[in-house]
Amino acid sequence: MTAAQADLQIDRPTVADGAVLWRIAKDSKVLDLNSSYSYLLWCRDFAATSAVARDERGEPIGFVSGYLRPDSPGTLFVWQVAVDASYRGRGLAAALLDGLAGRTAAEHGVDTLETTITPDNTASERLFTAFAERHGALLEREVLFDAGRFPDGPHDPEVLYRIGPFAL
Known part of the structure; x- marks a missing residue:
């Protein structure tokens, strides 16, 4: 963990975080934006398999949304990873991914991670390749x-x- 990450808290999202997570996804300009309603539901129904990073004030600054594959419960599917623009480049996405993988491994026996990436998304390619390494x-x-x-x-x-x- 870097010094920049030391002041951050990574935990489960709550419904109160849904609107901010929607805004972070929207502002990313690279994610397929889902409805604001879907982020509220995600924070309610999939909090156990998702993670949010909070700044020193407790405000969400990044998130990973995921779920356990119904036909493969040892597999965590990561749907979206997003970090607020002012916090990018500090290793926060990797910290979120590692934290979520560790938590779901301990709580649900997860040992495999899946995600999908479009061929032009080099940042995500680097993030997930580095995770594997x-x-x-x-x-x-x-x-x-x-x-x-x-x-x-x-x-x-x-x-x-x-x-x-x-x-892990």
């Missing part, structure tokens, strides 16, 4: 959804990153 885990990639599967206009393919097994 830090934890000595195998990283496999395959196209999960090709561009033609998206009914709402042009969309890059979503490449599945499967990382595991890992031990």
